[in-house]
Amino acid sequence: MSEYDLAELGPVDYLVVEFPEGQQNFTGEVAEELVRLSDAGTIRVIDILILVKDEQGNVDAMELSDAGELGELVKLEAELAELLAADDVVNLAYAMDPGSVAGVLVYENLWAAPFAAAARRAGGQLIANGRIPIQAIIASIEAGDASETTGA
Amino acid sequence: MLRAARVGRVGVVGAPVAKAAVVASAVSPGPSPIAKAAVVGAAVTPGRRRRI
Numbered sequence: 446m447s448e449y450d451l452a453e454l455g456p457v458d459y460l461v462v463e464f465p466e467g468q469q470n471f472t473g474e475v476a477e478e479l480v481r482l483s484d485a486g487t488i489r490v491i492d493i494l495i496l497v498k499d500e501q502g503n504v505d506a507m508e509l510s511d512a513g514e515l516g517e518l519v520k521l522e523a524e525l526a527e528l529l530a531a532d533d534v535v536n537l538a539y540a541m542d543p544g545s546v547a548g549v550l551v552y553e554n555l556w557a558a559p560f561a562a563a564a565r566r567a568g569g570q571l572i573a574n575g576r577i578p579i580q581a582i583i584a585s586i587e588a589g590d591a592s593e594t595t596g597a
Numbered sequence: 598m599l600r601a602a603r604v605g606r607v608g609v610v611g612a613p614v615a616k617a618a619v620v621a622s623a624v625s626p627g628p629s630p631i632a633k634a635a636v637v638g639a640a641v642t643p644g645r646r647r648r649i
Contacts, residue, residue: 461614494599506599531599532608539613580618582637 452565455558456574457491459551461537466544473516479550480517490521492528492551496538504538506531 464471482488495507509515509522528551529537541547561571 459610508598508600511598527600527602528609529603530606530608531604532606533610534599534603536608536610536613540616542616578618579637582640583633586636586640 453558453562455489455554455556455561456571457551457553459537459549461496461540461547461549463541463545463547465542469546475548476516476518480521483521487554487556488552489555490524490550490552491526492549493518493521493525494529494534494537494549496534496541496547496549498538498541498543498545498547500543502543504534504541506534506538 462475479490483490493509495509495512497505497507499505509518509525515522529549537549538547564571
């Protein structure tokens with residue numbers, strides 16, 4: 446690894462953001478925010494794909510460069526590492542509803558890299574990670590409220 | 598159309614991805630979404646002590 450030292454890499458995550466049929470309102474705001482995160486050094490964008498799933502469940506995958514006018518995304522597109530393989534498209538599109546469009550984003554959490562590197566240098570190893578859905582937080586709060594009300 | 602470099606490579610995702618629950622479905626019914634967001638915000642505010 447030349448440009449990036451493995452020990453200094455931040456964790457890499459992916460997101461699949463679905464835009465259901467009839468609810469698509471593309472104004473460029475999402476792209477602006479993504480570029481802002483990249484410019485701020487919060488994340489490094491590794492890959493982007495656009496997936497389209499028709500009503501029959503057929504999936505078409507597009508490169509960002511095939512998505513028409515890119516605007517500010519041009520500077521990100523030039524740096525993409527094309528990490529995702531064709532096999533990944535099938536697995537990622539599995540989560541999509543028919544008739545929807547989705548953006549797939551793979552990114553390195555640059556903000557976490559110094560902490561992760563420090564933890565590694567201290568002998569630590571990541572043994573679990575995850576995301577807590579907002580729904581789970583709401584459920585926890587509501588369960589707590591209910592138990593306070595009932596005295597359970 | 599995917600670039601040729603993506604075809605035939607080993608993927609990194611590994612398995613079909615299950616659809617996550619959509620947040621919007623969790624903010625109804627009950628208190629207004631804004632009120633619920635405030636409650637969630639308070640729950641994740643630094644300094645809040647956990648109740649065990």
